[in-house]
Amino acid sequence: MSDAIMYEKIGDIAVLAANNPPVNALGLAVRQGLIDGIERAEKDGAKAVLIYGEGRTFFAGADIREFGKPPAEPFLPDVCTRIEASPLIVVSALHGTALGGGLEIALGSHYRIAVPKARMGLPEVLIGIMPGAGGTQRLPRLIGIDKSLDVITSGRQVGAQEALEMGIIDKIAEGTPREIGLAYAQELIDAAAPRRATSEMPNPAPVDFDALYDAVLKKARGQLAPAVAVRGVQASSELPFAEGMKRERELFMELMATDQREGLIHAFFSERAVGKLPELDGVAPRDLNAIGVIGGGTMGAGIATSALLSGLKVTLLEMNDKAAEAARGRIAGNLQGALKRGKISAAQFTDLTETALNVATDYAALADADLVIEAVFEDMGVKKDVFTKLDAVCKPGAVLASNTSYLDVNEIAACTSRPGDVIGLHFFSPAHVMKLLEIVVADKTALDVVATGFALGKKMSKVSVRAGVCDGFIGNRILSKYRTCADYMILDGASPYQIDAALEKFGFAMGPYAVADLAGLDIGWAVRKRKRAEGMDPRARDFTYADKLCEDGNFGQKTGKGYYDYAAGAKARVPNPEVLPLIEADRATQGITPRAFTDEEILRRYMASMVNEAARVVGEGIAKRPLDVDVTLLYGYGFPRYRGGPMKWADMQGLPALLADIKSWAKDDPYFWEPAPLLEQLVAEGRNFDDLNKDAS
Numbered sequence: 001m002s003d004a005i006m007y008e009k010i011g012d013i014a015v016l017a018a019n020n021p022p023v024n025a026l027g028l029a030v031r032q033g034l035i036d037g038i039e040r041a042e043k044d045g046a047k048a049v050l051i052y053g054e055g056r057t058f059f060a061g062a063d064i065r066e067f068g069k070p071p072a073e074p075f076l077p078d079v080c081t082r083i084e085a086s087p088l089i090v091v092s093a094l095h096g097t098a099l100g101g102g103l104e105i106a107l108g109s110h111y112r113i114a115v116p117k118a119r120m121g122l123p124e125v126l127i128g129i130m131p132g133a134g135g136t137q138r139l140p141r142l143i144g145i146d147k148s149l150d151v152i153t154s155g156r157q158v159g160a161q162e163a164l165e166m167g168i169i170d171k172i173a174e175g176t177p178r179e180i181g182l183a184y185a186q187e188l189i190d191a192a193a194p195r196r197a198t199s200e201m202p203n204p205a206p207v208d209f210d211a212l213y214d215a216v217l218k219k220a221r222g223q224l225a226p227a228v229a230v231r232g233v234q235a236s237s238e239l240p241f242a243e244g245m246k247r248e249r250e251l252f253m254e255l256m257a258t259d260q261r262e263g264l265i266h267a268f269f270s271e272r273a274v275g276k277l278p279e280l281d282g283v284a285p286r287d288l289n290a291i292g293v294i295g296g297g298t299m300g301a302g303i304a305t306s307a308l309l310s311g312l313k314v315t316l317l318e319m320n321d322k323a324a325e326a327a328r329g330r331i332a333g334n335l336q337g338a339l340k341r342g343k344i345s346a347a348q349f350t351d352l353t354e355t356a357l358n359v360a361t362d363y364a365a366l367a368d369a370d371l372v373i374e375a376v377f378e379d380m381g382v383k384k385d386v387f388t389k390l391d392a393v394c395k396p397g398a399v400l401a402s403n404t405s406y407l408d409v410n411e412i413a414a415c416t417s418r419p420g421d422v423i424g425l426h427f428f429s430p431a432h433v434m435k436l437l438e439i440v441v442a443d444k445t446a447l448d449v450v451a452t453g454f455a456l457g458k459k460m461s462k463v464s465v466r467a468g469v470c471d472g473f474i475g476n477r478i479l480s481k482y483r484t485c486a487d488y489m490i491l492d493g494a495s496p497y498q499i500d501a502a503l504e505k506f507g508f509a510m511g512p513y514a515v516a517d518l519a520g521l522d523i524g525w526a527v528r529k530r531k532r533a534e535g536m537d538p539r540a541r542d543f544t545y546a547d548k549l550c551e552d553g554n555f556g557q558k559t560g561k562g563y564y565d566y567a568a569g570a571k572a573r574v575p576n577p578e579v580l581p582l583i584e585a586d587r588a589t590q591g592i593t594p595r596a597f598t599d600e601e602i603l604r605r606y607m608a609s610m611v612n613e614a615a616r617v618v619g620e621g622i623a624k625r626p627l628d629v630d631v632t633l634l635y636g637y638g639f640p641r642y643r644g645g646p647m648k649w650a651d652m653q654g655l656p657a658l659l660a661d662i663k664s665w666a667k668d669d670p671y672f673w674e675p676a677p678l679l680e681q682l683v684a685e686g687r688n689f690d691d692l693n694k695d696a697s
């Protein structure tokens, strides 16, 4: 027997306890251990078998780390089939998260019991595959097609109570999984309960699978797995069990071979790797109980909301009583949303708004804060004024954070007497919704201050990425480059609508011009004005059509018109007829003869500009690893998750072709398309971005 499955016989019950921390993933040793355990139980005179997991969870699924390597026997579907074929009664006792192959083991068992807090599901589509160990064949036989499709195509986790109501499990009981499993197995033995194989249940009644396939494909915005999973479920209705299993395997293997699977699994591991920084090993964060937030606009109120929801006490500072009360109202509004969605109770709402939140107008109110985040106007003079005041009132050791999205955190830190305590914490708006947090480490930021930034991110359930100081840090710096690329394509002949459509087809939730309308066109206008005032590089191209749009009062969704007209609502956007004439006039003034762009060229240019700038960001150490860029773009910029992030996408396309494109476009515009040294180096060495991730791990 392997150590991954521990065997024990208690009376008539053979106990198979999984012991493969941290999540009892079904790696080779576990699969072999289960087969050996069942065989031993059958020879051991047992009447029933109990399967449960030691540690924090039942099996959380197949071992994802084995994907992409040659599969090793025994395969998981065969393990489930062997468990089900046993003449002994097999009981699975679930706790933690019984996911994917874990739930499939339970479905192969004859009876299922769970602790009240157990969660279960078939989340395979979230990593680009579908259930491949009988999940699409057994679940529909057990609970019917509709409920199975809901669980399988969404990948959502179902709580024990709902699972009981759906018929996925037979019983819920309080106790450890071992206790409740043993008691249930004994109860079944005493009642002479029959062996009950899901695979022997009748085929579930069919539905209109073709219509469902189309609907699921459309909803998934280009992701294949949920729709392909519909075909698996279809097989459960139309084919005998063994043939259905074959069909499931074929579909599973097809998905396994896709870039989408590779991209999604890269995203899964990358979002877990971003917080693991060798320099923080053994560094304890500072205390974090009470925080201050300066500025109660949309951003400040969002940060305060997120902090309150994570259990922190918050003092929000505004300039006067009126603004402070408006901020309180904004935060209460955000928390109302959380109440409506069932995230907090009415009692918690009252506690958060009345006890945990304090609004103030005097800096002295921040004297006891462990950490203060300023979210005031994006202007160096204003920020310096705030930090000078914070330096005067905050207690020693308090972390002083700026939520700046572009400005130099070194310069901000230098105006205090404690630059080691200063850090950038760049939240994304709305801050209580968006998961990304850029933790901007300045030259003198102390390591335990960095660790405190990550601890805050964890408390707030953010995905935190370390960034260095530069104009725009990781995300906005790269954004500025690919937005400029799109703007240049418009000057040269593309339309904003064609660009948006091409990128939405690629999988972005919204194209860059729809995003600009949402964010407010006045933001870009202010940046352009600032850059012109500072003096633009003469080699950079400039344009006026976007300024004219703003001069006419079109700031996007908030004014009803921008690149699009929103008269019929945000979703029913239609092109604003004023836009193309402005663009044409700009081209005419600049003497540009417009040319046609294919969607493919739009995508290639847009992505190449993104990847090239990202390579600079990594090369300069602003991002420590390519995966930090991927996670930033996935969580803050709507990059389609199933493409893994720009660096992973570039690796999968092949870096030499990307570099060749860049070099060919550099002939016309050497300033914009100058290849990043890191990209040239990787191509010369025959390596890719993921090799750098591996070097760093």
Ligand code: 3H9
Binding pocket: 022, 023, 025, 060, 061, 062, 063, 064, 065, 076, 077, 097, 099, 100, 101, 102, 104, 123, 124, 127, 130, 131, 132, 133, 135, 269, 272
């Ligand atoms: C499948 O089952 C296919 C079958 O249908 C058919 C096969 C033929 N494998 O997330 P955490 C690691 S597909 C390997 O930080 P949490 C994770 O990387 C699978 N490793 O903790 C991390 O490692 P590290 C279907 C895994 O408490 C550590 O465990 N199942 C796996 O926040 C802790 O994870 C899924 O898709 C795995 N399957 O969340 C479930 N899972 O410490 C995917 C986790 O080195 N997993 N690790 O960074 C999850 O959703 C969450 O990890 C879970 C725990 C909810 C389980």
